[in-house]
Amino acid sequence: MNHNDPARILVVDDEASIRKLLDRKFTMSGYVCAQAEDGMSALDQVRQDKFDLVVTDIRMPRIDGINLIEEIKRLDSALSVIMMTGYTDVDTAIEALRHGAFDYQLKPLDFDRLTVAVTNGIERTRLLRDRAEYMIMLEAKVRERTEELAEKNRSIRKFFFETVMALVSAVEAKDKYTEGHSRRVADNARLVARRLGMPEDEIERIYIAGVLHDVGKIGVPDAVLHKPGVFTPEETAIMKNHPTLTAAILANVEDFSDIIKMTLHHHERFDGKGYPAGLTGELIPLGARILSVADAFDAMTSDRPYRPRLTLTRAIEELDQAAGTQLDPDVTGTFLSLIDQDMVTVEKK
Secondary structure (H helix, E strand, O other), X not given: OOOOOXXXXXXXXXXXXXXXXXXXXXXXXXXXXXXXXXXXXXXXXXXXXXXXXXXXEOOOOOOOHHHHHHHHHHHOOOOEEEEEEOHXXXXXXXXXXXXXOOEEEEOOOOHHHHHHHHHHHHHHHHHHHHHHHHHHHHHHHHHHHHHHHHXXXXXXXXXXXXXXXXXXXXXXXXXXXXXXXXXXXXXXXXXXHHHOOOOHHHHHHHHHHHHHOOHHHHHOOHHHHOOOOXXXXXXXXXXXXXXXXXXXXXXXXXXXXXXXXXXXXXXXXXXXXXXXXXXXXXXXXXXXXXXXXXXHHHHHOOOEOOEXXXXXXXXXXXXXXXXXXXXXHHHHHHHHHHHHOOOOOOOOO
């Protein structure tokens, strides 16, 4: 807003003599003045033009001063309104102030007092408009900065995810028996989460956790990963450490706390005999319970160094037996229903 431009004042009164008098006074003071003979005409002008002040009588035909104030405030909340009233209308003038009038002037007018009120009213209007423009500009800057930060975070997360996916590929390259395992677990976990009616954002985070759940195996020696026989106690401890390694790899990723918990606890058992924390039942994060079922199924239906894959029928029997002990019974039931509908992903022979 250019404050060097002369202020624009709208004079509203059904008496032409008062309008002309005020028009002359305001014009001589350097203002640009417009006139309206009643409230309806005034509203038309406020809709079409931008004024810095309205000076209006209270008693007018068609629409009185109180209603005029309310309509003006709806059109332009910053626009200051000065009411003019006779001595007998003081109560009405006070009511006008309650409805948003900036000031009121008693007739006959005291032009010195009116001049002060006009100056202050115009200043108020311009300050309010400046503040509104500043807030709009500030909000735009905040949105712009927020979007810049969001884009930067998306880029960082994309880069990190691509890096971790490279680790997933490295893990699968180390062990031909687990090639494609993480993707299948993620796909099947997403199916279960969707069938359970979880929110879409949570479903996608479970999918991400499924993709990343075995990243920690990058720290497991090849000799342990590829061992065809039974693990020694030391080898078992090394293998059981891979969820903790996964959590450590993901630890510095912003907003990954729930994903870390899912990957950390996907080897917990429903009966509390799992690892690393020995959590039981619903103390295990739901995403981890879903991953546990999807992981167990894919492990059973894939070839491993220590045994060939199980048939689908045998895998279904194993899942059914594990429900309530190793696996969450509700999640397992949902997974079995998806198998019945031929919806789950199984490793191709």
